[in-house]
Amino acid sequence: MNYICNVSLLAENTRFIKSRAQELGFFYCGISKAEFLAEEAPRLEKWLKANMNGKMSYMENHFDKRLDPRLLVEGAKSVVSLALNYFPEKDLAEDDKPKLSKYAYGEDYHFVIKEKLTAFMRSIHEEIGEVGGRMFVDSAPVLDKAWAVKSGMGWMGKHTNIITRESGSFFFIAELILDLDLEPDGPVKDYCGTCTRCIDACPTDAIVAPYVVDGSRCISYLTIELKNEIIPSGFKGKMDNWAFGCDVCQDVCPWNRFSKPTTEASFFPSEQLKNMQKEDWQELTREVFSSLFKNSAIKRTRYKGLMRNINFLQ
Known part of the structure; x- marks a missing residue:
């Protein structure tokens, strides 16, 4: 009888978690058992030894914690992976002016998602009880993509972004690591097949092999993570006019024909951003920058x- 009650409670808690995620605007919620990521360990070690993290030295920190969520949350039982769509209604990228990655059109996703996760944790405490856990939004040593794959959210494409058959790949990933037993989901099949469009299209040849990205060559790294005074001259003429981030590998992916515009108003671009012309970018002042990207x-x-970045594109 006790076993039946436990199974019933497990199912009930799992249903609540997934239902509440949907209410908060996440289009996917999947669950994995909190355990050591045995398959990821050698891959991460090899990637770091090849210096593919460039100057992102933080990737070398907390190696063990990246691979085991139980070192981040004491008594962790489940990893809840969540996906939030950011695909815009209109692509603002134009070849004659500096381009911004779509994820940066609206408000900073860290703040938007953190607010949702805070509400999520509050709901869990109200409905289930004293559940211990932490929330993560691309801000701690968590291998988001590995957990997304384990949860059945989608598969890791050859560009290393997570792809879903229903929605493509333009979405943010977040997690709740909880000391609560939940029913785990399982991974889905890889549907990339023989396609190599992302590899062929990468302007800087950063996708050095299927499922392997040399981060030190990626335009997103060069325009965001690299803090040097100048971008290495070897990339001159190869940036495809990207001033912040890069969407090329996702834009060419056939699965993104299924992407649907987000309904999350926080991710909508401002009228000022939509109306920016080439001259406006070149003549951008600190004051306009602070106003335009206040919460970005x-x-x-x-x-x-x-x-x-903008000057390097000239």
């Missing part, structure tokens, strides 16, 4: 970094 992820580059 683009603030990560600071004014100096963004202008470095």
Whole structure:
């Protein structure tokens, strides 16, 4: 009788978690058992030894914690993986002016998702009880993509982004790591097949092999993570006019024909951003930068970094 009650409670808690995720706007919620990522360990070690993290030295920190969520949350039982769509209604990228990655059109996703996760945890405490856990939004040593794959969210494409058959790949990933037993989901099949469009289209040849990206060559790394005064001259003429991030590998992916515009108003671009012309970017002042990107992820580059990128495109 006790076993039946436990199974019933497990199912009930799992249903609540998935239902509440949908109410909060996440289009996918999948669950994995919190355990050591045995398959990821050698891959991560090999990638780091090849210096494919470039100057992202933080990727070398907390190696064990990246692979075992139980070192991040004491008594962790489940990893809840969540997906939030950011695909815009209109692509603002135009060849004659600096381009921004679609994820940065609206408000900084860290703040938007953190607010949703805070509400999520509050709901869990109200409905289930004293559940211990932490929420993660691309801000801690968590291998988001590995957990997304384990949860059945989608598969890792050859460009290393997660792809879903229903929605493509333009979405953010977040997690709740909880000390709560839940019913785990399982992975889905890889549907990339023989397609190599992302590899062929990468302007800097950063996808060095299927499922392997040399981060130090990626335009997103060069325009955001690299804090040098100048971008290495070897990339001159290869940036495809990207001033912040890059969407090329996703734009060419056939699965993104299924992407649907987000309904999350926080991710909508402002009228000012939509109306920016080439001259406006070249003549951007600190004041306009501060106003235009007040709550944006683009603030990560600071004014100096963004202008470095824009000037490198000339």
